[in-house]
Amino acid sequence: SQQGEEDPQALSIQEGENATMNCSYKTSINNLQWYRQNSGRGLVHLILIRSNEREKHSGRLRVTLDTSKKSSSLLITASRAADTASYFCATVLSGGSYIPTFGRGTSLIVHP
Amino acid sequence: DVKVTQSSRYLVKRTGEKVFLECVQDMDHENMFWYRQDPGLGLRLIYFSYDVKMKEKGDIPEGYSVSREKKERFSLILESASTNQTSMYLCASSKRGSEKLFFGSGTQLSVL
Numbered sequence: 001s002q003q004g005e006e007d008p009q010a011l012s013i014q015e016g017e018n019a020t021m022n023c024s025y026k027t028s029i030n031n032l033q034w035y036r037q038n039s040g041r042g043l044v045h046l047i048l049i050r051s052n053e054r055e056k057h058s059g060r061l062r063v064t065l066d067t068s069k070k071s072s073s074l075l076i077t078a079s080r081a082a083d084t085a086s087y088f089c090a091t092v093l094s095g096g097s098y099i100p101t102f103g104r105g106t107s108l109i110v111h112p
Numbered sequence: 113d114v115k116v117t118q119s120s121r122y123l124v125k126r127t128g129e130k131v132f133l134e135c136v137q138d139m140d141h142e143n144m145f146w147y148r149q150d151p152g153l154g155l156r157l158i159y160f161s162y163d164v165k166m167k168e169k170g171d172i173p174e175g176y177s178v179s180r181e182k183k184e185r186f187s188l189i190l191e192s193a194s195t196n197q198t199s200m201y202l203c204a205s206s207k208r209g210s211e212k213l214f215f216g217s218g219t220q221l222s223v224l
Contacts, residue, residue, distance in 0.1 A: 048157075100213060
């Protein structure tokens with residue numbers, strides 16, 4: 001069952017610009033994670049934000065979580081061509097198992 | 113760094129064949145997972161395992177089975193491959209109590 005849904009489905013920007021992707025979900029969560037997938041490869045964990053946190057940073061990544069709106073955003077600042085990839089949000093439900101449920105992803109293209 | 117290794121990057125099989133997809137992780141993780149990824153559908157959980165010889169159905173287990181005889185190895189079995197099982201298969205692992213998944217590079221399976 002799909003819990004998180006990313007928006008937009010595709011994003012095309014120039015190098016140096018910021019990229020923002022959003023994730024909306026339906027039920028209460030324990031945490032939300034973002035993963036990156038380079039073309040034809042496996043997913044790589046980027047960042048995890050817990051339900052009692054509002055914002056987290058990791059290098060050029062900034063993640064926010066608004067539990068009242070059931071949404072999260074991933075901001076990549078000063079993007080590079082190497083950031084070209086698909087980005088997935090994954091939610092872990094409250095009181096459930098530890099298994100993340102993934103959305104369909106946002107495809108990001110950064111033009112040099 | 114955790115390494116999750118999937119035995120094949122590309123696999124071509126015929127309809128009706130029995131197919132084995134192998135996954136090995138080297139970090140003593142208790143949890144292992146099999147997902148399939150299809151364009152526009154994101155990642156869907158097929159089966160997972162919390163321990164040796166344990167298995168639990170995910171969202172789409174029909175047509176698949178799994179085996180976990182050793183802690184480091186989790187096999188996905190397609191009893192009788194069908195064309196609608198053509199997909200990218202992703203194996204992942206995680207430590208008990210952790211929601212962060214480590215993924216293999218994936219196996220692109222084509223069933224002709």
